Amino acid sequence: MSASITPPEGIDPRKDSLIEYPSIFPIKVMGAMVEGFAEALAEVALQFDPGFDASTMELRPSKGGNYLGVTLNITATSREQLDDLYRALTGHPLVKIVL
Template sequence: MLTINSDAKLKDLLEFPCSFTYKVMGYAKPELPERVLEVIQRHAPGDYRPKVKPSAKGNYHSVSINITATSIEQVETLYKELGEIDIVRMVL
């Protein structure tokens, strides 16, 4: 989770609305992209085409998705909720 200092820096670096990419890494389950999209659609509705890449051994997948972020609160909420998906290991 972001700290107050990094929040201030992130807020200073971004001018909203802006393009923002999330990279979600999780177990190689077929439902991973769908579950990521469910969370994204709740907070940033739109027509998305996530890019899914398998890890070298195939145990994990990364899902990259680009949104138009409207506020720092939206960015933080998405980080939090994407990280709470049970098959997700990390959100960048």
């Protein structure tokens, strides 16, 4: 017995994202509080968003001062772009967490 599953009317099964492109998409990154961490993140962001403006980065040191939280506001143009950026950030040696 085979059941056919059909999506509700008006739903496009090919649309795999709830994000509308292009849009400003915040990515939160945490790493050790070291010299050049924020600049390194800006360089990575520029590889995936040539219009990235480093002056929009939000920096938040941890309570103990050992870590730095950084929000990157990226102009997201596709799911692939975000996936590639996420992989680049998580693979960076200074990065601990990417949300």
